[in-house]
Amino acid sequence: MNDLNDMLYFAEVVERGGFAAAGRALGIPKSRLSRRVAELEGRLGVRLLQRTTRKLSLTEVGEAYLRHCQVMRDAAQAAADTVAQVQTAPCGTLRVSCPVTLAQTVLGALMPVYLARHPQVRVDMQVTNRPVDLVEESIDVALRVRSSLDDSGSMVVKRLDISRQVLVASPELLRRQGRPTRLEELERIDSLAMSSVDGRSSLRLTGPEGQHYTLQHQPRYVVDDLLTLKFAVLAGTGMGWLPDYMCHDELADGRMVHLLPGWSPPPGVVHAVFPSRRGLSPAVRSFLDFLAETLPGSSEAVGRGREGGRAAQP
Secondary structure (H helix, E strand, O other), rough: OOOHHHHHHHHHHHOOOOOHHHHHHHHOOHHHHHHHHHHHHHHHOOEEEEOOOOOOOOOOHHHHHHHHHHHHHHHHHHHHHHHHEEEEHOEEEEEEEEEEHHHHHHHHHHHHHHHHHHHOEEEEEEEEOOOOOOOOOOOOEEEEOOOHHHHOOOOOEEEEEEEOOOEOOOHHHHHHHOOOOOOOHHOOOOOEEEEOOOOOEEEEOOOOOOOOOEEOOOOOOEEEHHHHOOOOOOOOOOOOEOOOOOOHHHHHHOOOEEEEEOOOOEEEEEEEEEEEOOOOOHHHHHHHHHHHHHHOOOHHHHHHHHHHHHOOOO
16 A cells, blocks of 8 residues: 555645645655655656656646545545544634735724634734745645636635726716716716826726626826725715725715716636645635635625624634
């Protein structure tokens, strides 16, 4: 029977893209890993990996063997996790990365609720819009809002919510310039944008019946920060597109007006990214479960947390 550790080593090497990265993750010298995988190939009598000076690639039989290694490894870890969940309360340090706007408008209000539920957990959260390397930077969970999940690489992805953008304006702006009822009328309204090219900005919109329209406009104010853009909308500087979770309260109390509600850009997927389902600590697992519970309908969840209602109960 094959050494099950060698099957684990082989899976780690493939998933992490090389012996050096796998060695760092496992705490094993690169040379030892390379020797163990070579010995595994020798016992099996087949080549599992094609090695070049630049990269590794799987052979056809290597692809099939990898699937069995992953199933074996994940089953063993799941058994260990089952015991750990019973025996261990969430504790220790949880390292999280979160985009600036999501932290300022949603997660900032929810984190005290999570910490109150799990008093033995410490959180080290990086609030940043830059892409983070979870493995290199020892990040347990990275939160992201993107239109596609295709660029998450080998990371595990947990979908949490959908963020839709809405076109909003202040009542004061609409009193000055009128309320548009058709897409073509947007051109006469002062606008805001996150970016522009040669003074113009464009946005692809989808209508209530699946129609498509490319909105071209010349923004009066361009700013690459959503919270700053929101302040400009409230001040009546122009109309702008904002994620729905950023303007729920303002729409409810009349400080903002939702324009042309049937039209919107592609939605963003709010999701958590983490290195692997196996070996999740109780702290990481509890955090992911908490996000799954509270983030859907994020504006309402934040409101409940502030009021000490259902979301704030331990």
